[in-house]
Amino acid sequence: MRNLLALAFALAMASIQPAHAQTSHNDGTAATHGPIVVLITIDGFPARALQDPRLPMPALRKLMHDGAYAQGMQPINPSVTWPNHTTLITGVNASEHHVMANGLITFPQDGSVPEVKPWTPKDQLVHARTLYDVLAEKGMSTGQVDWVAIYGAKNVQWAFAEQPEVDSPIAQDLIAQGLVTKEQVASFGDDSTPAWRDEIWTDAAIDILVHHTPNLLLFHLLQTDTLQHEYGALSPAAYAAYAYADTRIAKLIDAARKAGLLDRITFVIASDHGFTDYTHAVHPNVELVRAGYLHQEKGSYRGDVWIQPEGGEASLYIRDSAKRAELLPKLKADFAKVPGVAAIYTASEANQLGLPAPGSTDQAPDLYLIAKAGYSFTDGTDEPLVTDFENARGAHGYLNTNPDMQALFVASGAHIKHGVRLGAISNLRVAPTIAKLLDVSLPAARQAPLTDILQ
Structure with a gap:
């Protein structure tokens, strides 16, 4: 495995040089003066990985050495990708922006399984002002690459999305440079590797x-x-992925240097959440089938109660409000007996954890379940209640106080002091810090900017 990791790292480092040279020409719509902030998220990078001196990330290490970094950054609940990416650019938690999953949780009228729809327009999904909305009001611009909860955002001028559009200006730029073909853009997520997409x-x-x-x-x-x-957190495969992400950061920094932009750019490198391992998968909807809350009709399960699982957390929804008061104590008592369930929170208790308040949105759960260490919640209605694995897999979604969920924060470059070592911070401070760097106001932000790291 060590040889495999070494080979993966060598290949990743070899790919740092772009196959096609970039130029410093711009199209005349550029921000020609003033600060630039580049916010890069390394999805699921655990802060605890930084404690390993063998972590093969020289570009990140240099940014840390030259700038400021936190011992760890606490995500919001749920510690899931889309909710936390939304917090990084709004400064508010899920109780205000209402993003609870990697898309909008929708509930079919026929009582069948809820769906998470990622391609929901941003204005329907995100209920908070974003940095790019504030910037647009000041005549400033935003670009995004593979950002989330941002579909159809009218205040993003330049975009290459998770599922890019062939006719978009950036896709056309890449096609013209020979970096990708029209056919590859059209089938971007089909049969392609994560490394190629990155x-x-x-x-x-x-x-x-x-x-x-x-x-x-x-x-x-x-x-x-x-x-x-x-393959699990901090696994050899994870380290190869960390190393490859580092080469992507280095490649972007090198391009900024060649374009003469480095003296204007502040790089903020963050992650949305950490990661931990599990060897037991719990299928909570199986318990709903066993208890009679879900029944088969026309070849599929339907019912008034469903659970939306996401790793270390699971949100339970009661569709029929008239039955809510009767069912809640029964369901809570039932799931307290399910293996792998560490805690069950009522809607009001979950609101104290930063989740949406009852009645504020249909995304607010009626019960909120947290998994024990070594367990993870997942989909399914016909599987065993608990499935065991010989080899560990990775998950997130556990409470944001869990040490393994702590995320990465590094700031370096223009306007950042050198050698600042922060303790633990909250990711609620990222958006107001970026707002201050760009001299705009984000009054809804719930915590103060990190002024101690700013020049």
Whole structure:
């Protein structure tokens, strides 16, 4: 395994040089002066990985050495990708922005299984002002690459999305440069590897930064999350993914240097959550079937009660409000007996954890379940209640106080003091800090900016 990791790292480092040279030309719409912030998220990067001196991330280490970094950054609940990415650019938690999953949780009228719809327009999904909304009001611009909860956002000028559009300006730029074909863009998520997608997303981020130069660039790297889910946190595969993400950051910094932009850019490197291992998968909807809350009709299960599971957390929804008062104590008592359930919170208790208040949105759960260490909640109605695995897999979603869920925060470059070592911080402080760097106001932010790291 060590040889495999060494080979993966060598290949990743070899790919740091772009196959096609980038130029410093822009199209005339660039921010020609003033600060630029590049917010890069390494999905699922655990803060505890920084404690390993063998962590193969020289670009990140240099940014830490030259700038400021936190011992750990606490995510919001739920410690899931889309809710926390939304917090990073709004400064509020899920109780206000209402993003509870990797998309909008929808409830079919026929009582069948809820669906999470990622391609929901941002204005329907995010109920808070974002940095890019504030910037647009000031005549400033934003670019985004593989960012989330941002579909159809009218105040993002330059975009290369998780599922990019062939006719978008950035896709056309990459096609013209020979970095990707029209056919590859059209089938971007089909039969492609996470590493290849991160490579093309990096090319897109460079194109936006160098050719269009927005005031704010949002850039999300995903492979680190994908491989940890499959092989576990801090596994050899995870380390290879960390190393590869580092080469993507280095490639973007190198392009900014060649374009003469480094003296204007503040790089903020963050993660949305940490990761931990599990060897037992709990299928909570199986318990709803056993207890008679779900029944088969026309070949599928239907009912008034469903659970939306996401790793270390699961949200229970009662569709019929007239039955809520009667069912809640029964359901809570029932799930208290299910193996792997560490805690069950009522809606009002979950609100104290930062989740939406009862009645504020249909995304607010009626009960909120947290998994024990070594357990993870997952989908399914026909499986055993608990499935055991010989090899560990990775998950997140556990309470944001869990040490393994703590995330990464590094700030370096223009306007950042050198050598600042922060203790533990909250990710609620990222958005107001970026707002201060860009000299805009984000009054809804719930915590103060990190002024101690600013020059």
